[in-house]
Structures are given as structure tokens and as C-alpha cells.
Amino acid sequence: MADAPTTPITQHDPMQAAHAIDESTGEIRQETMIINMGPQHPSTHGVLRLLLELDGETVIKCTPIIGYLHTGIEKNTEYRTWMQGITFVTRADYLSPFFNELGYCLAVERLLGVEAPPRAQVIRVMMCELNRISSHLVWLATGALELGAVSVMLYGFREREVLMDIFEEVTGLRMNHAYIRIGGVIMDLPDEGIAKIERFLTDMPARIDDYERLLDANPIWLERNVGVGVLSAADALALGVTGPVLRAAGVAADVRKDAPYCGYETYDFDVPLRTQADSYARYRLRLEEMRESMKIVAQCLERLEEPGPVMIEDPKVAWPAKLSVGPDGIGNDPAYITHIMEESMEALIHHFKMVTQGIEVPAGEVYQTVESPRGELGFYVVSTGEHRPYRVKIRDPSFVNLQAIPKMVEGFLIADAIAAIASLDPVMGGVDR
Amino acid sequence: MPVERLEGVRLGKTPEEIEEEVRRGVLLTSLDRAVGWARKQSMWPATFGLACCAIEMMSTGAGKYDLSRWGMELFRASPRQADLMIVAGRVSQKMAPVLRRIYDQMPEPRWVISMGVCASAGGMFTNYAIVQGVDTIVPVDVYVPGCPPKPEMLMHGILKLHEKVRTTEPFK
Amino acid sequence: MSSHAATPLSPSVLAERVRTRCPDTIVSRDEATSIVDRDELLETLEWLRDDDDLSLAFCSSITATDWPGSDPRLWVVYELRSMEHHHRLRVKVGLSEGDAHLPSVTPLFPTADWHERETHDFYGIVFDGHPDPRPLLMPDGWEGFPLLKTEELGGVNTRFHGAFIPPVDTRTAT
Numbered sequence: 001m002a003d004a005p006t007t008p009i010t011q012h013d014p015m016q017a018a019h020a021i022d023e024s025t026g027e028i029r030q031e032t033m034i035i036n037m038g039p040q041h042p043s044t045h046g047v048l049r050l051l052l053e054l055d056g057e058t059v060i061k062c063t064p065i066i067g068y069l070h071t072g073i074e075k076n077t078e079y080r081t082w083m084q085g086i087t088f089v090t091r092a093d094y095l096s097p098f099f100n101e102l103g104y105c106l107a108v109e110r111l112l113g114v115e116a117p118p119r120a121q122v123i124r125v126m127m128c129e130l131n132r133i134s135s136h137l138v139w140l141a142t143g144a145l146e147l148g149a150v151s152v153m154l155y156g157f158r159e160r161e162v163l164m165d166i167f168e169e170v171t172g173l174r175m176n177h178a179y180i181r182i183g184g185v186i187m188d189l190p191d192e193g194i195a196k197i198e199r200f201l202t203d204m205p206a207r208i209d210d211y212e213r214l215l216d217a218n219p220i221w222l223e224r225n226v227g228v229g230v231l232s233a234a235d236a237l238a239l240g241v242t243g244p245v246l247r248a249a250g251v252a253a254d255v256r257k258d259a260p261y262c263g264y265e266t267y268d269f270d271v272p273l274r275t276q277a278d279s280y281a282r283y284r285l286r287l288e289e290m291r292e293s294m295k296i297v298a299q300c301l302e303r304l305e306e307p308g309p310v311m312i313e314d315p316k317v318a319w320p321a322k323l324s325v326g327p328d329g330i331g332n333d334p335a336y337i338t339h340i341m342e343e344s345m346e347a348l349i350h351h352f353k354m355v356t357q358g359i360e361v362p363a364g365e366v367y368q369t370v371e372s373p374r375g376e377l378g379f380y381v382v383s384t385g386e387h388r389p390y391r392v393k394i395r396d397p398s399f400v401n402l403q404a405i406p407k408m409v410e411g412f413l414i415a416d417a418i419a420a421i422a423s424l425d426p427v428m429g430g431v432d433r
Numbered sequence: 434m435p436v437e438r439l440e441g442v443r444l445g446k447t448p449e450e451i452e453e454e455v456r457r458g459v460l461l462t463s464l465d466r467a468v469g470w471a472r473k474q475s476m477w478p479a480t481f482g483l484a485c486c487a488i489e490m491m492s493t494g495a496g497k498y499d500l501s502r503w504g505m506e507l508f509r510a511s512p513r514q515a516d517l518m519i520v521a522g523r524v525s526q527k528m529a530p531v532l533r534r535i536y537d538q539m540p541e542p543r544w545v546i547s548m549g550v551c552a553s554a555g556g557m558f559t560n561y562a563i564v565q566g567v568d569t570i571v572p573v574d575v576y577v578p579g580c581p582p583k584p585e586m587l588m589h590g591i592l593k594l595h596e597k598v599r600t601t602e603p604f605k
Numbered sequence: 606m607s608s609h610a611a612t613p614l615s616p617s618v619l620a621e622r623v624r625t626r627c628p629d630t631i632v633s634r635d636e637a638t639s640i641v642d643r644d645e646l647l648e649t650l651e652w653l654r655d656d657d658d659l660s661l662a663f664c665s666s667i668t669a670t671d672w673p674g675s676d677p678r679l680w681v682v683y684e685l686r687s688m689e690h691h692h693r694l695r696v697k698v699g700l701s702e703g704d705a706h707l708p709s710v711t712p713l714f715p716t717a718d719w720h721e722r723e724t725h726d727f728y729g730i731v732f733d734g735h736p737d738p739r740p741l742l743m744p745d746g747w748e749g750f751p752l753l754k755t756e757e758l759g760g761v762n763t764r765f766h767g768a769f770i771p772p773v774d775t776r777t778a779t
Contacts, residue, residue, distance in 0.1 A: 039531055040480070040481060040512075040531060040535055046482060046483070046484075046487065047483060066741065066742065067525070067527050067740075067741060067742035067743060067744070068527050068528045069483060069484055069522075069523065069525055069528065070525050070526075070527060070562045070742045070743065071484075071523055071525065071558050071560075071562055071563055072558060072560035072562035072563065072751065072758075072759070073558070074727075074752065075560055075561065075562075075751055075752055075759075076557075076558060076559075076758065079758050087557065088557070091484075091485060091557075094484060094485035095488065110634055110635075111634070113634075141491075141495075142491075153495065154495055154496045157491065157492060157495030157496060157497070158496045158497065160492070161492065161495075161496075161497045164492070174581075174583060175488065175489070175581055176485060176580060176581065237662065237663060237688065238716065239715055239716050240663070240664060240665070240714070240715075240716025251688065253688055258691040259613075259691060364633060364634060365633075365638075365695075366634055366636060367665075367666070367684050367693065367695060369665075376686075378665055378684065380666060380668060380682065380684065382670055390670070391668075391670045393682075395666035395684070399719065399723075400716060400719070400720075402719075403716060403718060403719050428484075429484050429485065432525070432742055433742075526744055526747075527743070527744040559758065559759060560758050560759035561751045561756070561757075561758065561759035562751070562759070563759075
């Protein structure tokens, strides 16, 4: 582990200065060792850097250092139109792109005072829940890989590929979809997409049973996870931790129930709870969440039998272009192109104005939350009534949850730190934005 | 003697060309080829996942796309054991010195694939935080476009790199 | 701890209750916002946190916005959430240019630690009494506060050996 490439602990690093020297005697402490894990380390879920002070193999002090993936997404959105903002926020937490898009679009819709049509809301819920499953699958795959279970990694990515196919069928992209738009979604589901989702719903329960058979009573898995990374409910709330980590400590906090959006109050689903608050409880909880998500997706499919518009009618808000699937993939609809290029000058002007200048959003501020796979994902959006956002702040759950690492790691073995971080499921794209 | 079955496509060598090859040293040319072939067949990529592209890189290594078909499934945790760095994702100003350091730790010969548009040119993130192209920090052999590139695209880039490695003649 | 049975206060009822202590409380787009003076921030937040009816004990987010040319120029924004009652309140504090400091709320909400460090990175606001005021997201030695409106989006000076790559808009094909 110490062999991993590291940024040198340089003289100006106050952490080193603070902990290598015993405060009472002023002498250099001999008995502890400081090691630097990351930012390029295979077991830190991306470019996370941990400064660990060790006494033997016990972690005495853990200092997370972040910012190695700081992308300036929030600043960038201030220089682009409202619609372009979607393409930026979707890349923040790249494992839950639909949630980012949804949170941002709901915030803008509230500023506009509009609501997407019912069918669009159902599609949004369905895509988000599928996304929750795919995100949990990556957590399962990478978390298990870090504890040495390579086969689970292969299984997790196998199932995720099925979901990636669905996403690609529906949105045209495997990741970073920009599918959910202000006022609805960009296009309706293709028939093949629905068929694929139905197949997925039939196949997946057996797969989750497989994971449970493989891991639930696996002695190594239990040894590495039970009682590891414990974070009590009180600590979690004080540190702002949300999502599965908080629910594994027995707090039933879920934005989908507490402040429903997109009609979540009309779906029948449970919020799984655990009380052990350790790594293993989080593992069990996430598997249960995947089952609950499938329940919601099944309900969505029933509701989708009723056709309807997927984009708001209001021409001042709706994206003007129509997309369709052609022989080379998803692209502009030929009929629409003919309409604006040959038939209607007004339509062409409208299209041009909407695409280049974009929509105008009334002045104001909102804070909109959605329940992402990692917890409360919030968007604080400020408008001054112009064609672009004045401020977009992403309250990413990974960022806040990561603060709990010292609490979960200090006093335990360094090997447990890996399991604890994995159970927290941080995504650095969301942490650093 | 050379044969020309299709117009402009010549197979085989003329006696003058063979003589020229002898003058250059048949043994050396063959060794070049042998080394190039061996290098291409046993590339060990370093894990250098940064952002979205890293997830696609992992997908490429996992079951469905299966990089092990080219003997590349073994992502090395230590750059000292790797000869290929796949820069998968946006490189921030804070990460740039680290990236260079990891590159410097890799033994020669080493290659770099810049995966995705952020690594290649900064992409949509034209701002204060992101290095506008990783080629300002390390030399890049293959650029793979896309945001993120599909696994097929990364595999295409890897095969292009294989071609480059195979035809490089290290002893000339 | 919390249950789904408790009914949230509607924003207007919530605002009515908060007004007993912070008169400058408004409701807009179904969200209640209180504007608090810097000197009263800690006591107000403590009251909001500990009051049984409000119990806004969960600090979701802290950030800021920048309004050059107006006074106060910077607004620090606290998003509070009640896990028991499922309602939310936004608390805002205005700061004048050249006087951008306010007390840290880390003693009340430990989660504020990183939020405040991030806000300092982005806007240069100083949180008095913060236990660990190092840069969080920006590299050590970074000059400037990138999210201020007066800062440009980016002329990108890569930090490696002084290489300079101009922003895309100004690059010329040579």
C-alpha cells in the first residue's frame, strides 16, 4: 500500500507538521508512521487522498484531502444557457447522471413555475430508479473488488452492462445522458427500450439472489464487513450524512418520502432500514434498495401504457427540436428539419432563438432536493431573470458523506479503512465537482 | 518476385529491396519485429481512473468487453509495473503534478492513451480548474474522442496503439 | 428517531413561527427564507436547531452568492432541514465588500466544516473560528477565488513547467 505513488508530503503540509511532532514534549514522535494513500490508489474510488497516521496497523488519525477532480462545473454553468447547464451537472456525479439532471431540471422548473407532463414524470422516475440500481451495482462491484472478490466485480459489471444497453437505447448514450430536460424529457421511450426493461425486471431478481448467496454468509465478507466502519445515527446526522449510510443507522430519512417529487408519493415502495450502522448493514440495505427500485420500475411500466406528451407544450420553455431514431442512431427528426428549413420561417426563427439564446427564467432562488443513490442531492439555483443561471450550487451527498471518513476509520485497522470507504460509496466527481 | 494481383498492391520484394534489407541487417530487423510484437502482446496498463471515463475503462476491463483478449486485463496498481497509462477523465490543476509524477515513475518504454475529450483537450470544461489537454503535461500516443468514449472506442484506440508499438523499431 | 408520520409545517406557518425571532422572514416559491444579521447568526441558528417545533437540526448545505456592485456584496446561504418534521428553512447572511467574514457554525453543525472551507475557496469569505481553515478543493497556493463574479471563467495556465494554454475562444490556429 505504501508503494502506491504519492504526492510527496512536503514541508508546507501542515498535517505532517502537526502530527509528527508530539505537542507535549515538542519532539518528533517515533512510534507512529504517516502514510499517504492516494490520490492515485486503486482502493479509494477515484482520486481521493488520505493522510493516515498509523500506530502499527491501527489508524490513529485520518485526514481526507480532496479536490483532485475539481472541475469548476458550478462556475461553468454560469457561462452557459439554462439548457446547457444540464450537460454540465450530469457530469458531476457520473454514476448517477439522471439524478443530477432531474434535480437541476426540477429546480429550474420551480423557478419557471411549470411542471412536466405526467408521462414525462413517470419516465423520469423510471430512469432514476434504473440508475439507482446501476449505481449500486458499481458500488457492489468496486467494493467487492477492493476486498478481493473479483468474481463479484465481474457479476456487477455484467448486470450493469444490461442497464447501460437500456440507457443507450433510451437516451442514445451510456453515461452523461442529458436526457431529462427542463419541461420533460427529450424524447419518448423506444419500444425496444421498454422490452429491454421488461427483460431486465424478469432477470434481475435472480441475480440479486445470486449476490446474496455469494456474499451474505461468506466468512471473508463477514469478517471484513461486520462491525467495520460503524457510524452511529447521531454522528451521521451531525456530520450531515444522508442516504443508505444514514438509513443503515436506523434513521428513515429519504427525500422521496419526506418531500416527494415527480409523484413519488403515488408509488408503492418501502424505504429499507437497518440499525447495525456498519459496512455489512449498508451492503444488505443497498441490495434491498435495488429490489425496491425494481418494484417502482414495474409500477412505472404499468403507467407508461398510457400514451401522452413527454415535453411541456409551452413554446417558451420546451426544447424546439424533435429527435427520432434513424439508421445511424438518434438524431434530428427529418420531418422536423423539413418543417423548419422549408415550410415555416417562424419555426426556424423560433428554433434558432431557443437553441442559441435559450429560455428566460424569472428571478428568484430555489433549493431542490432529490434522493440520489448516495443521499440528499440538492440544487441551489439562483436566477436574475436572464438567459443563464446566476448561481448553481450542487449539494452533492458524496461530498458531505466523505466528511465522516475520519470518524469511521480512526481507531480501526488500516485494512478496515478500505472496507469503510467502500461502504460509504463516494464518487469523486460529485465530491469535487 | 513481387506479385501484383490488385492494381497498386504489391506483395513480396524485388531483389534490390532484399539486398537493401540485407545491408541493413536482417537480424536486427527481425529482432525489432520480435521485440515490437512482444511488447504489444504484454501491455500492462496502470490504473489511472479520474472521472466518468474511468467507469467506461472498468467496463472495458470487465466481462462483456474483456480486455484480457489482448492480454491487458491486469491493471497494475503501481506505475512502476506498468507500461501504458490510460488517462481516463478530466485532469484538474491539482491533479496535474501528480499525473506527471506517476508518468515519471513508469519504466521505459511507456505509452499514454488520452481517453475522452476532457483529457485530450479540456472538453466542455473550458475553465480555471481543468488542464486543457493532458498533452501539455505528458506526451500522448493515442487520443480517443468521446464523452465518455464507449468501450469499443477505447478498444479501437488500444488496437491503434498496439499497431504503433508493433511497428516501432526500437533498435534503429 | 424520525418517522414519516410527523407532518411538516407549511412554509407560511414555519415562517410565521420563525418571525417571532427573525422578523425578516419571507416565503417565496414555497420556501421560507430568513435574513439574519451576522452578529446574531450563531444564536439564531442555535435556536432554530434546538426549538422543539422547528428542530432544524440538519444542516444540508452552506454556500454563497456574489453580487458585485451592490451592498451587501456577498450572501452566505445556509440550508437547514428538519429530519423530524420534514420542513426546510434557508438562512441568509449579507456581507459587505472588504468585510467578508462571519462566525463559523462548526460548533453547532460539525458538517459545516467542509462546506465552509469550500465557500472560502470559492469566495474568499473568512469563517472566524473555523478549526481547520486550509484550502479544500483548490490546490495549495492557489491565488484568487474562482467563483467570484469578477473572476474570469478561465485563462488556463497549467501549473506544469509554466506551460500556458489560452482559453478556447482566444486560441488561434497557427
